[in-house]
Amino acid sequence: MPRTDPKKPPCPADACIAFEDLTAGYGSHAAIHHLSGKLERGTLTAVVGPNGSGKSTLVKCITGLLAPMSGTCRVATDASLAYLPQQSELDRSFPARVVDLVALGLWRERGLLGRHRAEDRRAVADALRAVGLEGFETRPIDSLSGGQLQRALFARVLVQDADLILLDEPFNAIDEKTIRDLIGLILHWHGEGRTVVVVVHDLDLVRAHFPQALLLARRPIAWGSTAEVVTPDNMRRARQFQEAWDEKAPWCEPSPAPVRGVA
Numbered sequence: 001m002p003r004t005d006p007k008k009p010p011c012p013a014d015a016c017i018a019f020e021d022l023t024a025g026y027g028s029h030a031a032i033h034h035l036s037g038k039l040e041r042g043t044l045t046a047v048v049g050p051n052g053s054g055k056s057t058l059v060k061c062i063t064g065l066l067a068p069m070s071g072t073c074r075v076a077t078d079a080s081l082a083y084l085p086q087q088s089e090l091d092r093s094f095p096a097r098v099v100d101l102v103a104l105g106l107w108r109e110r111g112l113l114g115r116h117r118a119e120d121r122r123a124v125a126d127a128l129r130a131v132g133l134e135g136f137e138t139r140p141i142d143s144l145s146g147g148q149l150q151r152a153l154f155a156r157v158l159v160q161d162a163d164l165i166l167l168d169e170p171f172n173a174i175d176e177k178t179i180r181d182l183i184g185l186i187l188h189w190h191g192e193g194r195t196v197v198v199v200v201h202d203l204d205l206v207r208a209h210f211p212q213a214l215l216l217a218r219r220p221i222a223w224g225s226t227a228e229v230v231t232p233d234n235m236r237r238a239r240q241f242q243e244a245w246d247e248k249a250p251w252c253e254p255s256p257a258p259v260r261g262v263a
């Protein structure tokens with residue numbers, strides 16, 4: 001994991017995540033190029049951009065699941081991390097009950113096979129209540145609707161009690177009521193001073209609820225306050241850049257345009 005590599009300089013004190021000329025991707029194929037900047041502690045940031053613009057790749061870099069091709073991605077060493085991947089990456093056929101799925105959020109404290117204490121069972125019950133899934137404890141996860149599964153996954157994040165929360169497209173194929181409830185949890189986490197990073201496609205949601213935004217199109221297009229980043233002009237630039245992207249281009253060409261609003 002980048003954040004535990006003793007050869008790398010530590011994350012700046014006010015930052016939860018710091019990128020320095022980060023280029024990342026798969027094999028020899030880069031999906032994000034030359035990202036520099038930092039996310040301050042306690043911020044709520046939406047990562048936006050067209051399909052294939054590198055949003056999930058960036059989140060995977062932050063988790064340490066993907067190592068940079070060049071540059072660095074550093075996470076504060078004292079920040080515990082909770083990560084919710086896209087639902088499409090989850091195996092719903094895994095034979096588990098809702099309560100087991102949520103209790104997985106405690107694995108750091110208890111280990112995967114550790115016995116759960118009364119306080120753990122309380123934490124899981126509280127989390128299920130908070131996401132509106134009281135009474136679903138023994139339901140097999142493959143019997144849940146998409147929205148109910150997302151609520152259960154948010155309950156797992158709740159019990160993780162992490163300083164840094166990364167959510168990859170948590171509102172995909174979810175109804176409006178569920179989105180409202182999940183947004184409420186995200187705002188609550190932000191209010192508690194946690195750093196929250198969410199990949200979001202719905203720009204109305206971003207404008208309404210996210211103070212900060214990072215707009216990607218294989219490279220950073222804009223980063224800063226949402227009002228300055230999610231503008232028609234920037235969205236058009238992102239689309240144009242993404243559509244003009246040459247998959248066979250050398251992966252390390254410098255960014256041709258300045259990035260506005262980078263911290």
Ligand SMILES: Nc1ncnc2c1ncn2[C@@H]1O[C@H](COP(=O)(O)OP(=O)(O)OP(=O)(O)O)[C@@H](O)[C@H]1O
Pocket residue numbers: 026029031049050051052053054055056057058
């Ligand atoms: N495991 C992988 N192996 C090879 N290429 C990948 C892999 N995952 C993603 N890519 C490629 O990296 C690029 C960026 O993908 P990424 O999933 O990060 O984009 P995204 O912005 O999250 O897209 P979307 O909005 O469609 O979810 C795409 O060209 C994609 O095909």
